[in-house]
Amino acid sequence: MWRDYDLSGLAGDAKVIAFDLDNTLARSKKPMHEDMAVRFSKLSSLIDVAVITGGRFELAKSQVLDVLTADARRANIHVMPTSGTRYYRWRDGQWQCVYSNDLDMAYRKSAIASIERHAREQGIWLEHTWGSRIEDRGSQITFSALGQQAPVDAKERWDPTNEKKNRLAEAVSADLPDLVVRSGGSTSIDISARGVDKAYAVRRLCDILHCRVDQVVFVGDRMDPDGNDYPAATAGTKPIRVAGPHDTLQVCDRLIAALS
Numbered sequence: 001m002w003r004d005y006d007l008s009g010l011a012g013d014a015k016v017i018a019f020d021l022d023n024t025l026a027r028s029k030k031p032m033h034e035d036m037a038v039r040f041s042k043l044s045s046l047i048d049v050a051v052i053t054g055g056r057f058e059l060a061k062s063q064v065l066d067v068l069t070a071d072a073r074r075a076n077i078h079v080m081p082t083s084g085t086r087y088y089r090w091r092d093g094q095w096q097c098v099y100s101n102d103l104d105m106a107y108r109k110s111a112i113a114s115i116e117r118h119a120r121e122q123g124i125w126l127e128h129t130w131g132s133r134i135e136d137r138g139s140q141i142t143f144s145a146l147g148q149q150a151p152v153d154a155k156e157r158w159d160p161t162n163e164k165k166n167r168l169a170e171a172v173s174a175d176l177p178d179l180v181v182r183s184g185g186s187t188s189i190d191i192s193a194r195g196v197d198k199a200y201a202v203r204r205l206c207d208i209l210h211c212r213v214d215q216v217v218f219v220g221d222r223m224d225p226d227g228n229d230y231p232a233a234t235a236g237t238k239p240i241r242v243a244g245p246h247d248t249l250q251v252c253d254r255l256i257a258a259l260s
Contacts (some may be wrong), residue, residue: 012258013214013215014047014215014216014217014238014259015047015048015209015211015212015215015216016047016048016049016050016078016205016209016211016215016216016217017043017047017048017049017050017216017217017219017255018049018050018051018052018202018205018216018217018218018219018232018237019040019049019050019051019052019218019219019220019248020052020053020198020218020219020220020221020222020228020229020232021051021052021053021055021059021060021063021064022053022055022185023221023222023244023245024219024220024221024242024244024245024248025040025051025063025064025245025248026063026064026245027152027244027245028150028152028155028185028186029059029063029148029149030063030152031062031063031064031066031067032063032064032067032245033245034067035249036245036248036249036252037064037067037068037069038069039249039252039253039256040064040068040072040252041068041069041070041071041072042069042071042252042256043252043255043256043259044068044072044073044074044076044077045071045072045073045076046256046259046260047076047259048076048077048078048209049076049077049078050077050078050079050080050205051064051077051078051079051080051081052080052083052084052198052201052202052205052218052232053080053081053082053083054081054082054083054140054142054184054185054188054190054198054228055081055082055142056081056082056135056137057079057081057082057086057088057095057097059081060079060081060088061079061095064079065077065079065095074090075089075090077089077090078205078208078209079095080201080204080205081137082137082138082139082140082192083140083190083192083196083197083198083200083201083228084196084197084198084200084201084202084204084205085100085101085102085138085139085140085192085193085196086099086100086101086138086139087099087100087204087205087208100138100139101139101193101196102138102139103138103139103140103141103179103192103193107176107178107179108136108141110175110176111141111172111176111179111191112134112136112141114171114172114175114176115134115141115143115168115172115189115191116134118168118171118172118175119133119143119145119168121171122164122167122168122171124145124164124168126145126146129144129145129146129147129150130146130147130148130149130150130151130154131144131147131148131149131150132144132147132148133145133147133148135148139192139193139196140190140191140192140196141190141191141192142184142188142189142190142191143168143188143189143191144185144187144188145158145159145164145165145187145188146158146187150187155185155186155187156186158186158187159186159187162183162226165183165184165187165188165189165226166183166226168189169181169182169183169189172189172191176191178194179191179192179193179194180192180193180194180195180196180197182197182228183226183227183228184228185222185228190228197228197231197232198228198229198231198232198235199231199232199234199235200231201232202216202218202232202235202237203235213235213236213237214236214237214238216237216238217237217238217240217255218232218233218237218238218239218240219239219240219242219248219251220232220233220239220240220241220242221241221242221243221244223239223241229241
């Protein structure tokens with residue numbers, strides 16, 4: 001956990017602070033609380049900051065960008081949704097997509113069909129959900145067992161050991177040899193092009209900012225081998241594992257103090 005780190009030492013060589021989104025900066029699908037928005041905005045005035053998430057840009061916008069405070073330096077903020085397959089910067093007074101690497105339509109259709117078939121076979125295609133189960137994000141297909149808008153407490157109860165997600169991911173992966181199927185959030189699996197994960201996002205960001213991977217401090221909550229932050233944590237970044245936004249607030253305070 002973050003308490004094991006000398007954050008002042010980490011910040012000294014850092015060129016960018018990168019954050020996971022859900023359960024790191026904010027609760028799932030919810031905007032950052034005001035106190036987090038203040039810290040995130042302050043950090044952006046001191047150093048480049050990035051949001052690297054498996055979710056789509058519209059969620060990153062509603063959860064983070066729309067609640068920034070007046071002192072946020074938007075030019076220092078880098079948004080990498082769908083695990084870095086898209087990249088957004090603040091240009092000419094708005095958030096603009098710099099690049100987008102979408103999957104071929106045939107791959108996306110095959111992925112959606114495989115997910116539904118195996119989820120039904122495994123008894124996890126639920127009759128009642130909170131919103132859509134499958135989301136086509138262009139560069140990524142995401143299956144959310146309880147629906148995209150499921151309450152956080154329901155998500156946390158559904159598959160605490162990751163057994164259901166891992167079983168579904170294994171079955172779907174066998175159908176899609178050209179794609180990668182991996183665990184996403186607490187109730188989801190993500191399907192994307194091979195080699196595309198949060199490690200890919202970190203490397204792309206370093207290319208853009210002309211820095212080394214070991215100059216990236218990455219803050220996230222799912223750094224276990226089954227978590228979607230694991231690739232970024234093991235890519236050579238300086239990882240800080242948090243248990244939730246309450247931990248992230250303290251991490252931000254320590255980083256701000258070290259950078260000021």
